Amino acid sequence: MAELTDKARALIDAPNLAFLATVDPDGSPQVSPVWIDRDGDTIRVNTAEGRVKDRNMRRQPRVALSIADRDDLYTKVDIRGRVAAIVDEPEAREHINTLNRKYHDTDELYPERPGEQRVIFLIEPQRVS
């Protein structure tokens, strides 16, 4: 596991979207914006079970993230990482509420959708550039 840089920590701690890349079963890349935070230098991504990125990360734990400052898109960091662990509800439900507060600056809970199971992917950075 690599250490995050101070710049990377600051970009993660602010409400910036991260663009998470995973790999499809046929080897094609997939990328979409996600909410993130961190526990020390472990990056936490929250998604719902069954989504493309959820299925991709369970099969292929190597991922990449690119994060740009929402107010200055030329301040950015690119990270290669590896899924180290997967955490289910109830912790994953608490975590999406934490992210909802971070990104929407509200105390409201993240909406619960019928049948949706939240899941946290804990990602260890391996290269930060």
Add this chain to the structure above:
Amino acid sequence: MAELTDKARALIDAPNLAFLATVDPDGSPQVSPVWIDRDGDTIRVNTAEGRVKDRNMRRQPRVALSIADRDDLYTKVDIRGRVAAIVDEPEAREHINTLNRKYHDTDELYPERPGEQRVIFLIEPQRVS
């Protein structure tokens, strides 16, 4: 080749960064922000020869792009595509100057770096979501 949606065209035509995902030789994903524009529904990405994304796209033409509105990050489009052609200088040098005007709103030329060869990747969208 799929058609772009009107929303995708608008996101591409505004000076929004795109997050381009490619695949490394070992199968890991890689993602970084890029400048883009389009010719009809063909997306144009400009990079320099020898960079990771250049080498990756020459070897593995399947790519993905995610573009969010710089003023409203929840307006976004995710695109899967395929590299259809690669165009070298002098067209690629003219194109980076065009992108410099688009993103920096300036008539100045993009800086020429010694030995740097610009290259355009023409990407045909295959799925837009």
